[in-house]
Amino acid sequence: MEPICICFFEPDWAKLGLMTNLMRAVRAVLWSFIGLGGRRADADKRTAQVGILPLIGVALVMVLLLIAGLLALAHYAAGT
Numbered sequence: 001m002e003p004i005c006i007c008f009f010e011p012d013w014a015k016l017g018l019m020t021n022l023m024r025a026v027r028a029v030l031w032s033f034i035g036l037g038g039r040r041a042d043a044d045k046r047t048a049q050v051g052i053l054p055l056i057g058v059a060l061v062m063v064l065l066l067i068a069g070l071l072a073l074a075h076y077a078a079g080t
Contacts, residue, residue, distance in 0.1 A: 025058040027048045033062065 029047045047055065 009013075021050060021054070025054045026062075027057045028055060029062055032059075 024046065028043075028050060032043075
């Protein structure tokens with residue numbers, strides 16, 4: 001029996017691999033922001049899976065977004 005694909009596009013597996021790597025980095029950074037990183041061995045495993053430079057890049061972007069959000073909230077609360 002021949003498999004039937006109801007997709008309208010052929011997925012690009014290289015892009016999907018990049019996205020999962022990016023999502024791993026975002027998840028690791030978010031867990032570290034709230035302090036629930038788990039055991040040291042788990043943190044080392046996540047760092048080895050993603051790499052240190054993508055983690056630093058994602059962390060910098062997340063910090064900038066957090067600061068921008070807090071500034072926007074303060075601006076909105078002040079009514080100016």
